Amino acid sequence: xxxxxxxxxxxxxxxxxxxxxxxxxxxxxxxxxxxxxxxxxxxxxxxxxxxxxxxxxxxxxxxxxxxxxxxxxxxxxxxxxxxxxxxxxxxxxxxxxxxxxxxxxxxxxxxxxxxxxxxxxxxxxxxxxxxxxxxxxxxxxxxxxxxxxxxxxxxxxxxxxxxxxxxxxxxxxxxxxxxxxxxxxxxxxxxxxxxxxxxxxxxxxxxxxxxxxxxxxxxxxxxxxxxxxxxxxxxxxxxxxxxxxxxxxxxxxxxxxxxxxxxxxxxxxxxxxxxxxxxxxxxxxxxxxxxxxxxxxxxxxxxxxxxxxxxxxxxxxxxxxxxxxxxxxxxxxxxxxxxxxxxxxxxxxxxxxxxxxxxxxxxxxxxxxxxxxxxxxxxxxxxxxxxxxxxxxxxxxxxxxxxxxxxxxxxxxxxxxxxxxxxxxxxxxxxxxxxxxxxxxxxxxxxxxxxxxxxxxxxxxxxxxxxxxxxxxxxxxxxxxxxxxxxxxxxxxxxxxxxxxxxxxxxxxxxxxxxxxxxxxxxxxxxxxxxxxxxxxxxxxxxxxxxxxxxxxxxxxxxxxxxxxxxxxxxxxxxxxxxxxxxxxxxxxxx
Numbered sequence: 001x002x003x004x005x006x007x008x009x010x011x012x013x014x015x016x017x018x019x020x021x022x023x024x025x026x027x028x029x030x031x032x033x034x035x036x037x038x039x040x041x042x043x044x045x046x047x048x049x050x051x052x053x054x055x056x057x058x059x060x061x062x063x064x065x066x067x068x069x070x071x072x073x074x075x076x077x078x079x080x081x082x083x084x085x086x087x088x089x090x091x092x093x094x095x096x097x098x099x100x101x102x103x104x105x106x107x108x109x110x111x112x113x114x115x116x117x118x119x120x121x122x123x124x125x126x127x128x129x130x131x132x133x134x135x136x137x138x139x140x141x142x143x144x145x146x147x148x149x150x151x152x153x154x155x156x157x158x159x160x161x162x163x164x165x166x167x168x169x170x171x172x173x174x175x176x177x178x179x180x181x182x183x184x185x186x187x188x189x190x191x192x193x194x195x196x197x198x199x200x201x202x203x204x205x206x207x208x209x210x211x212x213x214x215x216x217x218x219x220x221x222x223x224x225x226x227x228x229x230x231x232x233x234x235x236x237x238x239x240x241x242x243x244x245x246x247x248x249x250x251x252x253x254x255x256x257x258x259x260x261x262x263x264x265x266x267x268x269x270x271x272x273x274x275x276x277x278x279x280x281x282x283x284x285x286x287x288x289x290x291x292x293x294x295x296x297x298x299x300x301x302x303x304x305x306x307x308x309x310x311x312x313x314x315x316x317x318x319x320x321x322x323x324x325x326x327x328x329x330x331x332x333x334x335x336x337x338x339x340x341x342x343x344x345x346x347x348x349x350x351x352x353x354x355x356x357x358x359x360x361x362x363x364x365x366x367x368x369x370x371x372x373x374x375x376x377x378x379x380x381x382x383x384x385x386x387x388x389x390x391x392x393x394x395x396x397x398x399x400x401x402x403x404x405x406x407x408x409x410x411x412x413x414x415x416x417x418x419x420x421x422x423x424x425x426x427x428x429x430x431x432x433x434x435x436x437x438x439x440x441x442x443x444x445x446x447x448x449x450x451x452x453x454x455x456x457x458x459x460x461x462x463x464x465x466x467x468x469x470x471x472x473x474x475x476x477x478x479x480x481x482x483x484x485x486x487x488x489x490x491x492x493x494x495x496x497x498x499x500x501x502x503x504x505x506x507x508x509x510x511x512x513x514x515x516x517x518x519x520x521x522x523x524x525x526x527x528x529x530x531x532x533x534x535x536x537x538x539x540x541x542x543x544x545x546x547x548x549x550x551x552x553x554x555x556x557x558x559x560x561x562x563x564x565x566x567x568x569x570x571x572x573x574x575x576x577x578x579x580x581x582x583x584x585x586x587x588x589x590x591x
Contacts, residue, residue, distance in 0.1 A: 226299035320525030338465035477516035
């Protein structure tokens with residue numbers, strides 16, 4: 001409460017609707033009956049209900065409304081679910097500047113306002129109205145007048161059940177209810193029984209809502225992070241974490257337990273990390289979620305990785321390749337043997353690129369086998385093997401078994417150690433085309449990394465056909481991007497853009513609109529560094545040359561670095577210099 005905020009009694013006296021002695025009488029009554037001063041004033045008939053609420057509105061700097069059913073827009077009641085209106089005694093009055101205007105009776109019920117924001121997915125603008133007047137309008141809207149005693153009794157019973165369930169949510173879950181829900185839930189097409197369950201258990205509806213919203217907002221991850229006084233919900237959209245909402249801390253236990261049940265995780269184990277999977281149908285699209293739980297100080301943190309089947313089937317031509325690199329890439333993946341490596345940090349799109357290549361090569365006359373940990377996307381016509389270290393089903397054992405299956409193309413999820421690297425190289429030298437990934441900062445670094453692992457230099461020089469480093473950058477929203485007439489010279493310098501480059505070119509900057517949820521960016525594309533092995537680079541590899549020498553030779557032979565590729569995209573108006581510099585290596589500059 002603000003320091004200068006007047007007391008309710010003082011405001012009522014200033015309005016001239018009561019005397020100081022009456023305030024003292026009401027205060028004594030309120031203390032005895034354990035009610036608020038406003039309620040005491042109404043009970044003792046010192047003030048009318050409307051005057052008390054006008055004073056409350058003045059006290060909390062809110063708008064007061066004289067509710068009239070005829071003044072409520074016809075479609076306004078559809079903005080808030082019936083159960084919330086009845087439970088909290090509130091009524092929607094329409095949309096105003098993108099916010100839901102809601103008539104409430106308790107200006108201090110902040111928890112209700114938080115729940116409304118989360119359930120509706122919109123901000124709200126509360127206004128104050130007398131509680132009895134809101135009840136009358138709700139009774140008329142839901143046909144629960146005094147004449148309809150049976151319906152009224154049923155409503156009271158339902159409300160009591162809901163209140164009871166809400167109050168005990170943080171103590172226990174209705175496990176029998178949860179287990180009756182199948183792991184594959186159709187959020188848009190729930191059956192009658194499932195809909196009834198969702199109404200009985202608000203936590204089920206909460207989980208379904210946050211998952212559906214994340215999918216519709218193009219999120220790649222959902223982060224649920226318990227804090228001391230709240231549960232923070234964040235979505236990762238286009239590579240950036242965005243805070244979506246703060247869930248009341250009392251919902252932490254039920255929320256985590258519900259997600260664990262859906263993912264097939266042991267709800268009793270809270271001391272060890274666990275992994276699981278969920279399959280859900282959102283907007284008629286079946287989507288996989290990879291679930292990870294991690295015990296932390298204030299409870300278990302959970303992350304749901306959203307795996308969309310269409311995200312790896314976007315086609316190589318839409319990944320962001322420049323025309324020359326695209327043609328080179330197509331030639332490399334069609335070679336009969338050798339190793340093609342894709343490098344980059346976690347989340348740089350390596351899997352998407354490799355799946356895109358396999359999708360092009362996947363034909364009935366070719367046998368393709370993959371070894372992955374984990375298998376994230378299923379492809380018809382490809383033999384995919386899930387690594388299980390705990391039972392000895394490792395990359396090494398799978399690779400050896402693969403070679404006895406007479407494949408044409410092999411995908412190894414990641415080269416992690418010397419044994420896997422040597423088997424992959426032997427496969428490449430014996431006539432197989434091998435795809436794999438490696439964690440290095442750039443393409444030339446992959447050569448020295450393999451040699452540092454212990455692979456003999458002559459094997460590296462002879463087996464590797466090409467290495468491609470990649471990153472993902474955000475793309476400017478096509479609907480709201482605007483011309484940048486005064487670009488920041490610091491970012492241009494860091495991106496290697498000169499005044500000569502800017503001739504006849506127009507740069508753009510983000511603005512923000514509804515289409516991009518105010519960020520100015522929508523979607524991502526790749527920036528690539530494609531290094532083909534040639535005689536000079538093979539010689540340097542054989543001689544164990546340092547990375548910088550291999551890099552110089554690759555650039556001299558025509559390789560575009562990540563920064564060069566990003567620079568082209570900036571000059572083409574697809575992104576900004578700042579975005580490119582964030583992900584590309586810039587020599588001598590610390591960001």
